Amino acid sequence: MKINQNFWNKFYNSKNDLKIPKPSNFGIFFYKNFIKRNNEILEIGCGNGRDAFLFSKKTKKIIALDQSKKAIKINLLVSKKFKKKINFLNKDFAKIYKDKKLKFDILYARFFLHTINQKQENDLFKIIKYFKKKNSFLVGLEFRTNKDILIKKGKYINQNTRFTDHYRRFINVKSFLEKIKKNNFKVVYFKQGINLSKTKNENPNLCRLIFKV
Numbered sequence: 642m643k644i645n646q647n648f649w650n651k652f653y654n655s656k657n658d659l660k661i662p663k664p665s666n667f668g669i670f671f672y673k674n675f676i677k678r679n680n681e682i683l684e685i686g687c688g689n690g691r692d693a694f695l696f697s698k699k700t701k702k703i704i705a706l707d708q709s710k711k712a713i714k715i716n717l718l719v720s721k722k723f724k725k726k727i728n729f730l731n732k733d734f735a736k737i738y739k740d741k742k743l744k745f746d747i748l749y750a751r752f753f754l755h756t757i758n759q760k761q762e763n764d765l766f767k768i769i770k771y772f773k774k775k776n777s778f779l780v781g782l783e784f785r786t787n788k789d790i791l792i793k794k795g796k797y798i799n800q801n802t803r804f805t806d807h808y809r810r811f812i813n814v815k816s817f818l819e820k821i822k823k824n825n826f827k828v829v830y831f832k833q834g835i836n837l838s839k840t841k842n843e844n845p846n847l848c849r850l851i852f853k854v
Contacts, residue, residue, distance in 0.1 A: 645756055645807045646708045654711050659719050661694045666838055667751050667783040667849060668692030674830075675779060675851060676700070680746040683772060685734045685765075686753030690716040690727070696749070697725050704728045704745075706737065735764040745772045747779045754784035755809050758802075766824065769854055778854040780826075786833060787811040789846040814848050827853045 664672070672695050676682070679701040687693050687705035689712055696703055705727055707713055713731040720727050730737075737743070748769055754762065769780055785791065787801050788811075795805035802810045814833055821828060830851040837847045 659715070659722055661719060661723055661725075662689045662691040664691050664695040665751055665783075667781075668695050670849075671749065671781045671851070672696060672699070675781060676747065681744070682747045682749055683737075683743075683745045685748065685750040686756065687716070687729065688712055688752070690719065690729065692749065692751060693727050693729070694719075694723075694725060697727050702726075702728070704730060704737075704743075706730050706732050706734050708733060734768065735761060737768070743772060744774050745778070746774060747781065748772065749781045751781075751783045752785075754782055755812055756807075758810060766820075770824075773854045779829075780850075780852050780854065782848075782850045783837070784812050784848055784850075785809065786846050786848050787813050788833075791843075791845065812848065817848075817850075821850075821852055824854075829853055 668691065676696060676699050678699045680699065681702040682696055682700050682704070684693050684696070684703065684705040687707045688709075690705060693703055693705040705716070708731065710731045713729050716727070716729040720729060754765075757765070769778070772778070791805070791809065792801070792803060792811045795803035795809075798804055801813060802808070818828070828850065830849065833846070833848045835844045835846055837849060838845060
């Protein structure tokens, strides 16, 4: 989404310290409990690479996508500086499935689902089915829900979508779980509420959802 691209390019334009950033709480949780050595991972919406850098300690291969050219440029410089084998790409996630050779063990996306519209969410489900290996495929998501306080702010777009300084679609968790069930995916971990990614400025209502395909 072009509007969000511009926002995040400006945001990352001030982040030039070339250090490996601290991983997210969800990234640490996912790394400890679900990532196995030599897993091959596709991360969508990697931002500053904070979780990709952590995951690279175990993974055999990791491709990390983000639409912010500035974020990817910095990630590549940090990756080179610290000799990390991570393939950071400035690429639209909905187009990557054209590469028929790619197969992964895990798809990971933190703070991504609420940045895309319904059509793009459908594209995400196509990618999940397309990239999975024969035996199993794990999907790890963390996203803002429609219980989040930010839904009361910004310009009203529709029932669950607002625009402040950038676009957000607050996810109806019940509907999303029904969609997972409809696709015959198996939920292996679920948690919703506050205190999952608390900062000095906010304490969002989030959903952590991990399911097998």
